[in-house]
Amino acid sequence: MSDKYDDNNLFSDNSGGSGGSDKEEGTNSADKNVISWSDAPSYSYDPEKIRVSTANSHYSSSSSGKSSKDNRSGTSNGSNSSQKTAGSQPSSPAFVNNNPPKNKMDRGLKVFLITSAIILGAMFLIFGASLLATFLKNDARFRSLTSNLGGSNGSSVVIHTNDIPQSADAKSAEQIYLEIAPSIVGVVAYDPSAGLISSLSRQGSGIIISEDGYVVTNSHVIGHSNKYNVSVVTSDRKEFAAKIVGFDQRTDIAVLKIDASGLKAAEFGNSDQLAVGASVLAIGNPGGLEFSNSLTRGVISALNRDIASIIPDASKNTTSTVKYIQTDAAINPGNSGGALLNMYGQVIGINRMKLTDYEAMGLAIPSNTVTTVVSELIKNGYVSGRVKMGVVVRALSVYEAQLNDVPQGLLISRIVEGSCAETSGLKAGDIIIKFGGVTTKTTADLHNELANHKPGDTVNVSVYRLSVLRNEEHSMLEIPVTLAEDKGET
Numbered sequence: 001m002s003d004k005y006d007d008n009n010l011f012s013d014n015s016g017g018s019g020g021s022d023k024e025e026g027t028n029s030a031d032k033n034v035i036s037w038s039d040a041p042s043y044s045y046d047p048e049k050i051r052v053s054t055a056n057s058h059y060s061s062s063s064s065g066k067s068s069k070d071n072r073s074g075t076s077n078g079s080n081s082s083q084k085t086a087g088s089q090p091s092s093p094a095f096v097n098n099n100p101p102k103n104k105m106d107r108g109l110k111v112f113l114i115t116s117a118i119i120l121g122a123m124f125l126i127f128g129a130s131l132l133a134t135f136l137k138n139d140a141r142f143r144s145l146t147s148n149l150g151g152s153n154g155s156s157v158v159i160h161t162n163d164i165p166q167s168a169d170a171k172s173a174e175q176i177y178l179e180i181a182p183s184i185v186g187v188v189a190y191d192p193s194a195g196l197i198s199s200l201s202r203q204g205s206g207i208i209i210s211e212d213g214y215v216v217t218n219s220h221v222i223g224h225s226n227k228y229n230v231s232v233v234t235s236d237r238k239e240f241a242a243k244i245v246g247f248d249q250r251t252d253i254a255v256l257k258i259d260a261s262g263l264k265a266a267e268f269g270n271s272d273q274l275a276v277g278a279s280v281l282a283i284g285n286p287g288g289l290e291f292s293n294s295l296t297r298g299v300i301s302a303l304n305r306d307i308a309s310i311i312p313d314a315s316k317n318t319t320s321t322v323k324y325i326q327t328d329a330a331i332n333p334g335n336s337g338g339a340l341l342n343m344y345g346q347v348i349g350i351n352r353m354k355l356t357d358y359e360a361m362g363l364a365i366p367s368n369t370v371t372t373v374v375s376e377l378i379k380n381g382y383v384s385g386r387v388k389m390g391v392v393v394r395a396l397s398v399y400e401a402q403l404n405d406v407p408q409g410l411l412i413s414r415i416v417e418g419s420c421a422e423t424s425g426l427k428a429g430d431i432i433i434k435f436g437g438v439t440t441k442t443t444a445d446l447h448n449e450l451a452n453h454k455p456g457d458t459v460n461v462s463v464y465r466l467s468v469l470r471n472e473e474h475s476m477l478e479i480p481v482t483l484a485e486d487k488g489e490t
Contacts, residue, residue: 159209159216159371161270162346170343173281177295179345183208183266186233186289187217187242187256187337201228205284205338206256207266207347209374213240213258216374217337218352219247222254232258235293246377250386250447251322251369252352255377266339269346271366274325276300282329282351282362284338291334298329298360305363306444321447324363325349331362340364381487387453388486389461390419391426395442406474407464408441409433424481426463433476434462455485 171179185208191201204221208214215232222230222244230242240258247254278300285292304323327340331354340349349364376383392414401408410432415422432440436459440446453459458480465475 159268159367159374161268161367161371164269164273164342164346164348165344171345173295173297173343176281176341176343176345177283180266180283180339180341180347181293182235182264184235184283184285184293184339185215186285186292187215187221188231188233188239188289189222189228190231192227192229203285203288203334204336205334205351206232207337207339207350208263210265211261211263213260213263214245214378215242215256215258216350216370217254217256218350219249219252219254221337222247222256224249230256232256233289233292234260234263246381248373248377248383250383251365251373253350253365253370253373253377255374266347267345268367268371269342269344269348271325271348271368274300274303274342274348274366276303279343280327280329280348281341281343282327282331282335282338282364283341284331284335284351286330286332286334288334296330298327300325301328301361302326307363321444321451322365322369324352325366327362327364328360329362330360331364335362384485385454386486387450387455387457387483388419389426389450389481389483390416390421391432392416393432393443393446396431406431406466407433409464410440410443410446412463420482420484424461425479426461426481427465430463430465430477432461432463435459436461450483453483455483458482 185206187204187206189202202221202223204217206215206217206221209216222228224247226244226247230244231239232242233239240260242256242258245255245257276299280298280300282296282298283293286294303325305326306323325340325348329340331351333354335351336353338351339347340351342348346367348367350367350370351362351364353363355361355363373383391412393410393412396406396408396411398408412421412426412428412430412432415426415428432446434440435446435449436453438445438449440449461479461481463477463479465477467474
């Protein structure tokens with residue numbers, strides 16, 4: 001009788017009742033062994049999220065069918081395999097996430113969207129800033145309150161020139177006078193050598209360029225010097241002591257500062273847009289403060305006038321390089337430093353002088369020249385970048401040159417002590433014939449050439465030197481001169 005617990009008979013295919021019972025019991029025992037792993041680790045998992053799989057065990061009907069077929073074949077391999085399977089442990093389970101992956105935005109698309117947003121935001125800010133800047137630029141009240149920032153003199157002022165409006169916007173002389181009169185002042189220079197009682201030395205006109213007390217006038221009104229005591233008299237007859245911020249002889253422009261606020265600053269127009277024949281007004285103090293804020297009118301007679309082209313003989317010793325506006329509006333002594341206006345109430349020039357030998361010929365410094373020089377004077381106290389030689393010269397006329405048998409040129413009457421002219425070997429009495437190879441017969445010729453150089457440049461100066469002894473011949477010399485910066489001291 002075979003043992004019903006014999007391993008070889010557990011899955012034998014016997015048709016007898018006991019065999020079938022043994023098979024069924026053995027099969028149940030094997031199933032128990034397969035399903036119940038006493039030594040195997042247990043796993044907890046959520047059947048909705050995790051699937052546990054083993055490499056060596058399959059719980060399926062096909063696996064059971066295959067096992068039964070092997071048992072019916074009577075092979076011991078099936079039994080051993082069944083026991084091996086029952087005794088073996090499953091391999092480590094693999095955990096697989098059955099949820100679909102999240103729909104993440106493509107990295108490149110994200111970078112593109114962020115970059116586009118930044119660019120659009122920057123464009124919006126730039127557009128808004130340009131609109132604001134345009135508005136503020138055209139707002140006269142803003143310009144008069146805040147202009148240029150910075151400056152070595154602690155200033156925050158610069159003159160802005162505006163485009164000349166269309167003809168339809170022209171104003172009447174009455175309107176312009178009411179608007180501009182509070183911006184025109186009198187400038188008075190007193191001689192300090194008089195001691196306690198200063199004597200009146202000279203008078204002129206000026207223009208308020210900022211609400212906090214900056215005034216522009218002609219340099220000759222204050223004597224091209226810092227030695228005078230200067231005061232400013234406003235249109236309501238208030239007088240203020242003035243500080244000389246700076247002056248420039250070449251353009252005849254000076255800037256003053258008074259301790260006042262709430263003043264009305266004048267508006268300046270673009271002098272490059274002027275045309276001959278356009279109507280203009282002149283306002284100032286002809287004859288002094290007794291005739292303050294006098295208004296005259298005329299037209300622009302010419303543009304870009306050089307003094308030498310108007311008065312050839314009298315202007316040979318001028319240092320001016322300005323191209324003037326010529327007008328027939330009445331300009332008299334005392335008008336110097338006053339305003340030349342267009343018919344829109346804009347200052348287009350500063351009146352400088354009247355040509356006394358001619359009728360109805362006055363000259364004004366263009367507003368664009370004024371704005372450039374004023375900015376430099378407020379910032380530095382002088383016009384930076386200019387050069388000087390350190391000589392005082394006068395032009396010889398054709399008659400003087402022929403009479404003394406010398407070439408026509410610039411006679412050096414004085415050498416400034418310590419200047420580059422002195423160190424280079426120039427002497428008083430030398431006649432400058434050429435400067436850097438360019439003929440110089442007038443002081444304007446010399447200053448035009450100086451304007452083409454910067455401090456530190458070395459230039460060859462051709463001079464005609466007179467001999468000390470009569471029996472010696474005069475000589476022509478080439479003297480190199482290293483130019484120094486002109487800071488307005490002389």
